[in-house]
Amino acid sequence: MIAIDTEHHITYSSTTDLPYKTCSGKCRKAWWKFDFEARSSKHCPQCGGKLRPVAEGKHFRVIETRPGKLQESDLSQYQNEEGNSLFDSQMFPFINLQHVSIVKPEFAAKAKQQWA
Numbered sequence: 470m471i472a473i474d475t476e477h478h479i480t481y482s483s484t485t486d487l488p489y490k491t492c493s494g495k496c497r498k499a500w501w502k503f504d505f506e507a508r509s510s511k512h513c514p515q516c517g518g519k520l521r522p523v524a525e526g527k528h529f530r531v532i533e534t535r536p537g538k539l540q541e542s543d544l545s546q547y548q549n550e551e552g553n554s555l556f557d558s559q560m561f562p563f564i565n566l567q568h569v570s571i572v573k574p575e576f577a578a579k580a581k582q583q584w585a
């Protein structure tokens with residue numbers, strides 16, 4: 470598990486690898502190699518912006534790493550707009566989660582308008 474901080478998101482991934490590319494468009498999300506197994510890595514899957522190689526310290530910083538997969542407990546501090554946890558805890562073990570991006574609260578309105 471790795472957690473990284475980018476301009477607009479906190480992103481958790483089931484890998485311990487560092488991300489591979491970053492979006493230079495509206496959303497500024499970082500992406501991992503496995504996100505592009507079935508698609509081109511030229512454009513951002515989320516907002517369509519141009520992707521470029523990602524640099525630690527410049528585009529993201531690592532908040533946390535831990536051996537093993539992403540766990541529900543890693544995300545327990547987050548809730549959806551209705552105040553419920555993001556994932557059904559009974560379903561969680563069956564979800565093949567590669568990464569989860571949480572939009573930082575201060576960018577939530579912008580995200581909705583522009584890229585979500």
Ligand SMILES: [Zn+2]
Pocket residue numbers: 492493494495496497498513514515516517518
């Ligand atoms: Zn993007």
